[in-house]
Amino acid sequence: xxxxxxxxxxxxxxxxxxxxxxxxxxxxxxxxxxxxxxxxxxxxxxxxxxxxxxxxxxxxxxxxxxxxxxxxxxxxxxxxxxxxxxxxxxxxxxxxxxxxxxxxxxxxxxxxxxxxxxxxxxxxxxxxxxxxxxxxxxxxxxxxxxxxxxxxxxxxxxxxxxxxxxxxxxxxxxxxxxxxxxxxxxxxxxxxxxxxxxxxxxxxxxxxxxxxxxxxxxxxxxxxxxxxxxxxxxxxxxxxxxxxxxxxxxxxxxxxxxxxxxxxxxxxxxxxxxxxxxxxxxxxxxxxxxxxxxxxxxxxxxxxxxxxxxxxxxxxxxxxxxxxxxxxxxxxxxxxxxxxxxxxxxxxxxxxxxxxxxxxxxxxxxxxxxxxxxxxxxxxxxxxxxxxxxxxxxxxxxxxxxxxxxxxxxxxxxxxxxxxxxxxx
Numbered sequence: 001x002x003x004x005x006x007x008x009x010x011x012x013x014x015x016x017x018x019x020x021x022x023x024x025x026x027x028x029x030x031x032x033x034x035x036x037x038x039x040x041x042x043x044x045x046x047x048x049x050x051x052x053x054x055x056x057x058x059x060x061x062x063x064x065x066x067x068x069x070x071x072x073x074x075x076x077x078x079x080x081x082x083x084x085x086x087x088x089x090x091x092x093x094x095x096x097x098x099x100x101x102x103x104x105x106x107x108x109x110x111x112x113x114x115x116x117x118x119x120x121x122x123x124x125x126x127x128x129x130x131x132x133x134x135x136x137x138x139x140x141x142x143x144x145x146x147x148x149x150x151x152x153x154x155x156x157x158x159x160x161x162x163x164x165x166x167x168x169x170x171x172x173x174x175x176x177x178x179x180x181x182x183x184x185x186x187x188x189x190x191x192x193x194x195x196x197x198x199x200x201x202x203x204x205x206x207x208x209x210x211x212x213x214x215x216x217x218x219x220x221x222x223x224x225x226x227x228x229x230x231x232x233x234x235x236x237x238x239x240x241x242x243x244x245x246x247x248x249x250x251x252x253x254x255x256x257x258x259x260x261x262x263x264x265x266x267x268x269x270x271x272x273x274x275x276x277x278x279x280x281x282x283x284x285x286x287x288x289x290x291x292x293x294x295x296x297x298x299x300x301x302x303x304x305x306x307x308x309x310x311x312x313x314x315x316x317x318x319x320x321x322x323x324x325x326x327x328x329x330x331x332x333x334x335x336x337x338x339x340x341x342x343x344x345x346x347x348x349x350x351x352x353x354x355x356x357x358x359x360x361x362x363x364x365x366x367x368x369x370x371x372x373x374x375x376x377x378x379x380x381x382x383x384x385x386x387x388x389x390x391x392x393x394x395x396x397x398x399x400x401x402x403x404x405x406x407x408x409x410x411x412x413x414x415x416x417x418x419x420x421x422x423x424x425x
Contacts (some may be wrong), residue, residue: 026088146179342367
């Protein structure tokens with residue numbers, strides 16, 4: 001009975017607060033659109049609501065969730081009836097809208113003009129229908145938009161429009177900024193350029209571990225949540241996984257990068273064992289976020305296991321996680337992944353989780369140990385923790401923005417949390 005209730009409550013691939021596509025599903029569908037043979041291009045709009053931090057401090061999660069739901073309804077009404085449109089909540093108060101060329105009603109500067117008109121209407125509706133933080137509030141939201149072609153890489157599209165969003169926010173009031181049609185400086189633009197960057201990163205170890213502390217209710221450090229950054233000669237800082245991974249998955253390059261990622265983490269652990277006191281070193285654990293697409297490469301698992309066996313003394317200080325939906329799509333391959341790592345005493349989890357617990361439950365006996373969750377309303381989060389604990393899974397909150405929200409996380413049953421609220425209280 002409990003499982004049936006859970007299935008009714010937990011729809012897949014949607015954000016639990018707004019009901020829009022969640023980040024992972026929005027990106028997946030964007031990539032699917034780019035991969036269609038008859039897809040010519042379109043426009044991407046990024047929206048950021050103003051005042052997230054203040055709302056969370058003043059009204060708490062419930063008031064903030066109600067505010068996000070209002071904004072989602074405005075987005076729905078402003079895209080209703082348009083063909084070829086995707087709408088999703090990306091994170092925090094950020095939303096994305098993708099328009100195919102069909103929805104753009106044309107190409108070039110005319111299409112940009114159409115989108116500016118649409119964005120202005122969206123801003124007006126947000127001002128009218130979304131509750132202001134206070135009567136004196138002057139800023140509601142910022143919008144960045146830009147056009148793209150079918151051959152553009154998804155990461156480059158998002159980087160370009162994210163730059164426009166930052167330019168809009170820099171104006172300090174409700175604003176709309178249109179990205180230049182030129183390529184984003186620094187980021188590879190073609191598949192050949194991305195392959196060259198990937199090859200160089202693997203061959204020269206031009207890699208960086210991006211770490212966030214995961215802290216428990218007692219403030220004990222549980223482990224570091226780690227993603228991989230890769231360096232490109234044309235930019236000063238490493239390219240984040242959110243930017244390079246969609247391209248690597250399309251180019252079937254993730255297995256090489258994930259193996260290099262694992263080797264880098266193992267070297268980091270070995271260095272820590274030598275440099276730090278034994279007590280500190282033994283407490284260090286790294287959770288590596290890998291791509292489920294790597295399991296498609298038949299050579300990946302044998303090479304990964306050989307690498308772990310070679311570094312057996314520190315391998316047990318690793319954890320591994322894959323995004324829930326794509327991991328489950330790998331079926332038996334993901335099951336084998338869990339079993340092989342369980343045999344070596346290594347914990348496995350899924351991220352962006354909570355949507356498919358019924359499918360996850362058989363994997364608990366095969367080595368699945370934890371879930372990482374990014375968002376949800378209060379009742380959903382509490383129910384998720386309770387159900388997961390019944391299955392024997394730990395639950396960790398990702399991307400917690402504010403230290404003030406932590407006590408609520410512990411009350412709802414979370415075993416740990418990471419994000420700016422943890423790292424910068």
